[in-house]
Amino acid sequence: MAWSTRELAELAGTTVKSVRYYHQIGLLDEPDRAPNGYKRYEVSHLTRLLQIKRLAGLGVPLAQVAEIGTKDSDGLASIFRTIDAELEATVEHIQNIRQELAVLSRPGASTDVPTGFSAVAAPLRDNDRALLTIYAQLYSDESMDSVRRILEADPNPELDEAFRDLPEDADDATRQALAERLAPVVRRPGGDHPVKLVPKATTPHQSAAVHSTIQHALEALYNQAQLDVLRRARQIGTEPG
Known part of the structure; x- marks a missing residue:
């Protein structure tokens, strides 16, 4: 069984534009084409596309997604630790924003003085x-x-x-x-x-x-x-x- 670009994108929960972009930057191999010229995607393409989507969703830069298959366990761990540290900093930033919003939501709060003043x-x-x-x-x-x-x-x-x-x-x-x-x-x-x-x-x-x-x-x-x-x-x- 083979799928068209649109069918593959729908199965993976992504867009045709993303599939074409992954081809362009070398993350997803081009499939064979049918006699009518249409692309014919196989299970291997769907598997790879799902892997790309998962890693990108975890915050792995697309440039590093291409390197994942070449990294040893230490190299992979380093990539994921870096992303985790960045997420931790983002979470802390969001928590600080929420704390400040909570203060500004109180009666009499002023936006033209620092928080707490x-x-x-x-x-x-x-x-x-x-x-x-x-x-x-x-x-x-x-x-x-x-x-x-x-x-x-x-x-x-x-x-x-x-x-x-x-x-x-x-x-x-x-x-x-x-x-x-x-x-x-x-x-x-x-x-x-x-x-x-x-x-x-x-x-x-x-x-x-x-x-x-x-x-x-x-x-x-x-x-x-x-x-x-x-x-x-x-x-x-x-x-x-």
């Missing part, structure tokens, strides 16, 4: 939210957890508003007074930073890029008076008591 987002302005989003991209999860805990546990709405409302043309006395109030937040007694921001960067070049990006973001998101206050606050925080 919705509870502290209400008083934040657009520039604060933008900076947090950039932080989440560049700094470790542990760093962001620390930032969130500070925002949750140590709120000072009046001081926050004074900084956020500081005009570009604020005079020197106003800047200095605000810097002195901010200094304990920028650097706590004993010389410990409230938050230690650890970049995700793994090379000196990447670390330099993180520093440059944050500096650029600060300059874009806050006015010069605010940046001056932050510089003064850090300087006060480093001075001997």
Whole structure:
């Protein structure tokens, strides 16, 4: 018994286009033809097509499907272990997406702050939210957890508003007074930073890029008076008591 291309594709649960493509790349041998010129597929072709379909369904690249018959057991195991590791990473990625979707589905969740920051987002302005989003991209999860805990546990709405409302043309006395109030937040007694921001960067070049990006973001998101206050606050925080 022989089958046409369409019949073979239907039996294997695939498409005529796929069968022809497998011929084109050398995965499936061309069958003999009947006197009328039509292809005549045999059981061996169906078996091979089912094997190709199975391996491709498992994630084996078609380029490696062709090599399967030439690999020893160690070679085969290596191919399948690699695919399994890739699937594991994909599953982890999907789980992370589902966790984030679960958080975003809660009442009051916000998409313009990093995951987990919705509870502290209400008083934040657009520039604060933008900076947090950039932080989440560049700094470790542990760093962001620390930032969130500070925002949750140590709120000072009046001081926050004074900084956020500081005009570009604020005079020197106003800047200095605000810097002195901010200094304990920028650097706590004993010389410990409230938050230690650890970049995700793994090379000196990447670390330099993180520093440059944050500096650029600060300059874009806050006015010069605010940046001056932050510089003064850090300087006060480093001075001997």
